[in-house]
Amino acid sequence: MKADALIVGAGIVGAACAAELAARGLRVVVFDAHGIGGGATAAGMGHIVVMHDSPAEFALSRYSRDLWLELAPQLRERDAFSRCGTLWVAEDDEEWRAARAMHDAFAAQGVSSQMLDASALRECEPALVHGMAGGLLIEQDSIVYAPSVAQWLLKMSPAAARIDVRPGTRVVAVDAHSVRLANGGGIEASHVIVANGIGATELVRSLPLQPKKGHLLITDRYPGLIRHELLELGYIRSAHHATGTSVAFNAQPRPTGQLLIGSSRQLDTTDPAVEMPVLAQMLQRAARYLPQLPDLNAIRAWTGFRAATPDGLPLIGRYGVSAAGETIAGDSNAGVWLAVGHEGLGVTTSLATAQLLAAQITGGAATIATDPYLPARFMHGVSHA
Template identity: 75%
Template structure:
């Protein structure tokens, strides 16, 4: 036994779990088939956002955003943390009413947010189409470059001396206190944590994880065009589509002056290729909100796969009947960066028997009855 905990996955969730466990004095080995900060961590936008599609999502995302704000002073320039805020944009009266409802929900929880009418919205973000009905600005939402933060957590965080990272190590199988590598080597530890996103299905075939493919595009440098992370109010509905292809407006100002444009969701493919019809549809949607977008130079597009559960919440805690004795931190869909730090806190609290800051029951695997099998 070389470690107290074996963590499979060196993305932002696995890195956060390793750092939290190491900070508690546990020796942690992190195994990843590729390297630090790959997979969905490298493909995503790095938006740290409070979401309120359900009480459990609100509790987890808010708790984790607070943890990110605490961590921010420790991060480096290269980690590109910026408290830019989120601006939810209402295109019409129905979405304006949705913004009002979101504001009421946030206000009830003490989350700083402000309604903007059409004039205030235009003053706040002049590049938006003048036809927009208004918006909701959430003050402390942020952005970060997650791949480098994963590296910081594993190599520079307070417990990093207790962490050993083994890149290029593929895991073939797991059980309660042991993992078997692709080359047949067996490693043992008191605890095994599976935190490698969609690849977790290769180790635990019964996990109810479904891939959601997404496209992103980054532009050339256009400093100051937008100041907030911009999302349409229809994004929440789009994010939880259960089939087909959907797009929604999502734009992020990068510290470099570039714009990162999203987003799309597909269920009918696991092909990582950039699909031009989907990308075109996504950009056409974005141009309704940012009319100057077609005049900008897009320099790169790519895709990634979110690991989604049937109810949109991650699985954090014991794998139960799926793999007795194994721990899970998977299924974060598009909120892996946002909820990574809170995931680590909840997992560690369960593992060592501490009290968690928020209830962990909504995220347990047992809620699925261990009967859901992904086909």
């Protein structure tokens, strides 16, 4: 099949981009060194959440959550989509005030949320430790098993006939119109998209991406123990602004009845091994909120690496090309399309990322402004090519 677009990466972001481009009539080839839905997609929690750390993050996550809610009726049982909602837990009066501010900010943008006082919080989630000040419930937030959805997007979505997936195929070099494979072969197309997370730095070496290591743990089945995705109000501060090693409480009820427990962030390592001191610190933090946790049976723990940019926003657009059409002279990667740098919001923002990227490639209209996510914001010293 002659391709219009070549995509490096078959995780949830690459799969979403492939499905969207194919839906717009392009013929797409997707390469992945391993298989569909690996990497950060397989390592993450699959939480679909509206985040408000910045206006641009809010716009992208809110738009993408709406797209997920539209897609949900087409998904299969194995994709494990559940509209369980997110419950932000306020530990004290300061966090209660932060929850109120978050509620007001969401209300101003038309996002439904519900304030819960201490009594309502205990009724909503009896397993939470008593003494919490209250919480904020975002009912439309959801969870999904992202590796399975990536497979559906590439193999079973309405436009899948125009997608050729090549697992076990490693790309070693890219330029604006071709990829070179590890076996020495090369393939040309009108567009090349790099969407393989932190692996993108091996292909476009000047990208401003940093790996953030995270630990997760899953328990045995305890149906009904918690009902919502639970996060502490300090999570946002921990996720984006902490240095060194940090942990925050995050617990998710899987449709299987299992609990998925997070989260940790490390900036000083690329070792994928589970580190027991970090895992212990993360679980100790979680036990402050869920006192029953130490009595539960853990099945498995693992790690993954989030690709983070300096400003916490993804790179969605052409690398090495400014808004004025200027390019970096002498950079062989100039003109390559990027869909990377989503940090912990890759699943949440994958569908919106695909829409924004496809609109740029095909010249269509974008629902939200693309400027905050363009790679050009990190360009310096561009010149006309």
